[in-house]
Amino acid sequence: MTETLPATEAPADGLINGLYREGMPIADSVAPSGPIADRWALRQFEAKLVNPANRRKLSVIIVGTGLAGAAAGATLGEAGYQVKSFCYQDSPRRAHSIAAQGGINAAKNYKGDGDSAYRLFYDTVKGGDYRSRESNVYRLAEVSTSIIDQCVAQGVPFAREYGGMLDNRSFGGVQVSRTFYARGQTGQQLLIGAYQALERQIAAGSVQMYSRHEMLELVMVEGVARGIIARDMVTGEIETHLADAVVLATGGYGNVFYLSTNAMGCNVTANWRAHRKGAYFANPCYTQIHPTCIPVSGEYQSKLTLMSESLRNDGRIWVPKRAEDGSKDPREIPEEDRDYYLERIYPAFGNLVPRDIASRAAKNVCDEGRGVGPGGLGVYLDFADSIERLGKSAVESKYGNLFDMYQRITGENPYELPMRIYPAVHYTMGGLWVDYDLQSNIPGLFVAGEANFSDHGANRLGASALMQGLADGYFVLPNTIRNYLAEGPYPKIEENDPAVVEAREQVQQRIDHFLSVNGTRSVDSYHKALGKIMWDKCGMERSEEGLKEAIAEIRELRADFWQNVRVLGSADTINQSLEKAGRVADFIELGELMCVDALHRRESCGGHFRVESQTEDGEALRKDDEFAYVAAWESGGEDGAPILHKEDLVYEFVEMKQRSYK
Amino acid sequence: MAITGLIFVGFILAHMYGNLMIFAGEEAFDEYAEHLRELLTPMLPYGGALWILRIVLLASLVGHAYAAFALWSRAGKARKSRYAVSGVAKSLFVSKAMRWGGVALLLFLVFHILHFTTNTIQINGDFDSPAARLVSSFEVWWAVGIYTLAVLALGMHLLHGVWGAGMTLGLNTSIAAAERLRIAAVLIAVVTVVGFLLPPFAILFGIIP
Amino acid sequence: MKLTLKIWRQGGPSADGEMVTYPIEGVSEDMSFLEMLDVLNEELIAKGEEPVAFDSDCREGICGMCGLVINGQAHGPEVTTTCQLHMRSFSDGDEISIEPWRAEAFPVLKDLCVDRTSFDRIIQAGGYISANTGAAPDAAATLVPKDDADRAFMGAECIGCGACVAACPNASGMLFMGAKVTHLGELPQGQPERYARVVSMVDQHDAEGFGGCTNLGECSRACPKGIPLNVISQMNRDLQRAKLGKH
Numbered sequence A: 001m002t003e004t005l006p007a008t009e010a011p012a013d014g015l016i017n018g019l020y021r022e023g024m025p026i027a028d029s030v031a032p033s034g035p036i037a038d039r040w041a042l043r044q045f046e047a048k049l050v051n052p053a054n055r056r057k058l059s060v061i062i063v064g065t066g067l068a069g070a071a072a073g074a075t076l077g078e079a080g081y082q083v084k085s086f087c088y089q090d091s092p093r094r095a096h097s098i099a100a101q102g103g104i105n106a107a108k109n110y111k112g113d114g115d116s117a118y119r120l121f122y123d124t125v126k127g128g129d130y131r132s133r134e135s136n137v138y139r140l141a142e143v144s145t146s147i148i149d150q151c152v153a154q155g156v157p158f159a160r161e162y163g164g165m166l167d168n169r170s171f172g173g174v175q176v177s178r179t180f181y182a183r184g185q186t187g188q189q190l191l192i193g194a195y196q197a198l199e200r201q202i203a204a205g206s207v208q209m210y211s212r213h214e215m216l217e218l219v220m221v222e223g224v225a226r227g228i229i230a231r232d233m234v235t236g237e238i239e240t241h242l243a244d245a246v247v248l249a250t251g252g253y254g255n256v257f258y259l260s261t262n263a264m265g266c267n268v269t270a271n272w273r274a275h276r277k278g279a280y281f282a283n284p285c286y287t288q289i290h291p292t293c294i295p296v297s298g299e300y301q302s303k304l305t306l307m308s309e310s311l312r313n314d315g316r317i318w319v320p321k322r323a324e325d326g327s328k329d330p331r332e333i334p335e336e337d338r339d340y341y342l343e344r345i346y347p348a349f350g351n352l353v354p355r356d357i358a359s360r361a362a363k364n365v366c367d368e369g370r371g372v373g374p375g376g377l378g379v380y381l382d383f384a385d386s387i388e389r390l391g392k393s394a395v396e397s398k399y400g401n402l403f404d405m406y407q408r409i410t411g412e413n414p415y416e417l418p419m420r421i422y423p424a425v426h427y428t429m430g431g432l433w434v435d436y437d438l439q440s441n442i443p444g445l446f447v448a449g450e451a452n453f454s455d456h457g458a459n460r461l462g463a464s465a466l467m468q469g470l471a472d473g474y475f476v477l478p479n480t481i482r483n484y485l486a487e488g489p490y491p492k493i494e495e496n497d498p499a500v501v502e503a504r505e506q507v508q509q510r511i512d513h514f515l516s517v518n519g520t521r522s523v524d525s526y527h528k529a530l531g532k533i534m535w536d537k538c539g540m541e542r543s544e545e546g547l548k549e550a551i552a553e554i555r556e557l558r559a560d561f562w563q564n565v566r567v568l569g570s571a572d573t574i575n576q577s578l579e580k581a582g583r584v585a586d587f588i589e590l591g592e593l594m595c596v597d598a599l600h601r602r603e604s605c606g607g608h609f610r611v612e613s614q615t616e617d618g619e620a621l622r623k624d625d626e627f628a629y630v631a632a633w634e635s636g637g638e639d640g641a642p643i644l645h646k647e648d649l650v651y652e653f654v655e656m657k658q659r660s661y662k
Numbered sequence B: 001m002a003i004t005g006l007i008f009v010g011f012i013l014a015h016m017y018g019n020l021m022i023f024a025g026e027e028a029f030d031e032y033a034e035h036l037r038e039l040l041t042p043m044l045p046y047g048g049a050l051w052i053l054r055i056v057l058l059a060s061l062v063g064h065a066y067a068a069f070a071l072w073s074r075a076g077k078a079r080k081s082r083y084a085v086s087g088v089a090k091s092l093f094v095s096k097a098m099r100w101g102g103v104a105l106l107l108f109l110v111f112h113i114l115h116f117t118t119n120t121i122q123i124n125g126d127f128d129s130p131a132a133r134l135v136s137s138f139e140v141w142w143a144v145g146i147y148t149l150a151v152l153a154l155g156m157h158l159l160h161g162v163w164g165a166g167m168t169l170g171l172n173t174s175i176a177a178a179e180r181l182r183i184a185a186v187l188i189a190v191v192t193v194v195g196f197l198l199p200p201f202a203i204l205f206g207i208i209p
Numbered sequence C: 001m002k003l004t005l006k007i008w009r010q011g012g013p014s015a016d017g018e019m020v021t022y023p024i025e026g027v028s029e030d031m032s033f034l035e036m037l038d039v040l041n042e043e044l045i046a047k048g049e050e051p052v053a054f055d056s057d058c059r060e061g062i063c064g065m066c067g068l069v070i071n072g073q074a075h076g077p078e079v080t081t082t083c084q085l086h087m088r089s090f091s092d093g094d095e096i097s098i099e100p101w102r103a104e105a106f107p108v109l110k111d112l113c114v115d116r117t118s119f120d121r122i123i124q125a126g127g128y129i130s131a132n133t134g135a136a137p138d139a140a141a142t143l144v145p146k147d148d149a150d151r152a153f154m155g156a157e158c159i160g161c162g163a164c165v166a167a168c169p170n171a172s173g174m175l176f177m178g179a180k181v182t183h184l185g186e187l188p189q190g191q192p193e194r195y196a197r198v199v200s201m202v203d204q205h206d207a208e209g210f211g212g213c214t215n216l217g218e219c220s221r222a223c224p225k226g227i228p229l230n231v232i233s234q235m236n237r238d239l240q241r242a243k244l245g246k247h
Ligand SMILES: Cc1cc2nc3c(=O)[nH]c(=O)nc-3n(C[C@H](O)[C@H](O)[C@H](O)COP(=O)(O)OP(=O)(O)OC[C@H]3O[C@@H](n4cnc5c(N)ncnc54)[C@H](O)[C@@H]3O)c2cc1C
Pocket: A063, A064, A065, A066, A067, A068, A069, A086, A087, A088, A089, A092, A094, A095, A096, A097, A098, A099, A100, A101, A102, A103, A104, A186, A187, A213, A214, A215, A216, A249, A250, A251, A252, A261, A262, A263, A266, A267, A269, A270, A306, A426, A427, A448, A449, A450, A451, A462, A463, A464, A465, A466, A467, A469
């Protein structure tokens, strides 16, 4: 199936495939040109300065207190701006970044193994399957070293060697050791560092913290972002917050799949509301599926737990050769009846192939009926060989805490029985479109961290999300947003400005609607139904047929949701069903856009695998001549068709190549 | 709290040593009691050192009890509504035991001072010699009973108290230090209980005539 | 499994609460405790009753958002977070009581949700190292002996869940605070503010209405991250040195 499908012709009404329109192409107009290593310095120099005395008059709203939001809040507060910071948890310290385990990349070259900013840049562009911007990625690699300095100064307890030096490990199949880590809790330690820096600014009065507050609408006045409408999740009060600029650092939207490794509250609401107000949503279909998660054990399952990828270094992945052996005790299946499929198909990389390949291979064997465990959705990750080779105690010292976690969740002892693993949604590369300054197409609206689409292309390398979050928060955004703020303070806006009142009313109407429908189905049941559609048809493998079905099903679900959802209780106390209803409503709309995006991208790249675009032996086939662009979607309004804006990707420094792991 | 507690510990150990003098005979014991009062004379008047000791002890007791009641009431204010299910925690017992045990010790002290120091309560006759008072009192089984209970309460109080004092003074900063502290607490508690109980039981069973 | 749940229901911060009994059937051993409550909530919604409000986010034992007192024990019978507790720790027919953290410094907001912002204010009082962004020296400039780094890490593992306070008979927040003081105090970067930090954090702790510590050790036994009691002792030592004029 190597032949390219005919590109769909735009029909007379302008609706392509009956689903979307194509708008004007866009470009990132602020990224400097010239030698890649000079661009960031140049941009910082060009960006206008704000006199310290004037900063106090300028205000910024930051939604989100993950690595990106907390770091930005602390830094802007320190610089002297008036910052208001928001999160939906009870404390900024609990943002989802806390859950990251593995580590954070930085081109420090402390190991002297030939690493450099250029190499990190190169690896990231290649890892992203040539769907990210060179300028952005280079900057990320460049500031990565300052991140480590900053974190160490704050007291982040990275792992150290006996001599007191910082330790590194290699991660995600790269050939240099550039990953800094803090046991299995790197995200936690980094976030606590940023959180403490933020709390310091709160104590100093430069940051005002609003926890248990959820942003439900963006306030736009005359085409410019000027504030947000947030709900106090304890009192239910609908609050208006106005400022000179708004930053969204609200994380990823993996929970559109219902089951994912994301925290329960992760949502797309802030991003989606901004999208509905005009912000472009870029590459929504790019999702990363992580191969080593603990499989689903039943219908009641609420979320999935990631097992560190490092397990693949010593565990061997297999399934029985025959489907009927699936229910047998794995220890009784003899060697010759086992299929070590990764070692078989990818002899060069074996169990260490990249995430997307390992995930899809697991899906394929399970689709053949050879999966193990409940529902046949699992493959074995077997340590018997390693235990024999290295001894139990060596395996224990390396992976003991992971084994314990596995046992706590599954009740099975992985020292005796092979672990069962299955892929799960983990990260979303897509997000709001931003330029080099991290500004969206709406003036005054900036987007940082996983919430933007910027740096990872179609696939993210391990340990790079933490790097991006902190790069955005500590170093990039504070330097670019000042260019915008230097034009301020912007005209003062009153709370009774018609645009503000309208935004507030939109929020109120939605809440009133949810509480008054009094239908028959719980919010969760819709979320589960959506997740199933997304996982089956817009998950690891996407086909034209499946995506079209998915779009039809999602539309049906959406109509039913608005008429038949049941939200009990009132709006003036904590009401978790009400919170979820708003999030699920936005997830449903996002789900549809993801399917449209996946459908229009008739190539396989990174985390996006289209069955119609594969090589003869079933590997992903990228089509650079047709699809080397960022797909930035403009909202078509309530029921209108979305509008596609293409930003062409140009590679001046890295040559595009097809990936191969055979 | 730790300071006052440790002053008590010092006193208790000294007092125990004094009591054990009874094994050296009544005269030795009386001499010792007399010696206490002559301590540091003529720099201080007769009984002066003892009075200084008493004042320090009394001040400590007031300070200790004040701190204990302050913590007690703070704990009450810090958790006004109780758990529906409680009592699973073993420390709940310890915390109650410390507080009520302390109160019990206080009551005992009043009794004890009326008994031995002021000679107001007389058990089994009236004697001038402290040693004789001691011996005659502990020939009565219920007197031994009261003292045994008091000393056991003291042991319990010290078992946790010494550990706590070490914690409060910042002596426990590693696993090994915790172990040392734990051993010290057990040792002091056991020595105190055994040391105090030897004389009364020796008397009761007629080992000391 | 079939269980009888007794759950604290409270309409709002100032409402009176009470324990309400809910029978539940068909609970699987593989469910997490919170998934069991999810199932209960779905049943309640179907019956038209308001679901039970409880906090959770990561459900991986790391964010510190969840926290229930189960049968009188903070985070339940195992040493872990509530979200990582599984139903296989219970048996068929059990009666399980479920309550919120109880401490005046953690007021109940609704049902099983409490307000733990007092912890944030303790951190605001000094639980940080002042290091302005961009002004940091190279990370390799300061070597940290591995033992110190390990001990700092141990303190840094605290997830701020508040189980220590919930379990302490005095409702004291000393373990949480000791963990932070140890984390920052063991590192060379934390030295300049070491003594000032502990004084202002302890002052804030007391002002928030937490109880005093009488060294009962229940906090450490309930701590899902196994923070040892000796961090409290370390904090006491720093506090004494601070009071003796060390800075
Ligand atoms: C299990 C797991 C392990 C991972 N491991 C690694 C790793 O080893 N290395 C790596 O580099 N990356 C890893 N990642 C990815 C990485 O953790 C995330 O991409 C990154 O932390 C995102 O940070 P963020 O600041 O963008 O957003 P988040 O940390 O997700 O923060 C989002 C913030 O926005 C707030 N928010 C969201 N919506 C609203 C709203 N509507 N109103 C108000 N506030 C809102 C939230 O309260 C929160 O404070 C992992 C991810 C997972 C799920």
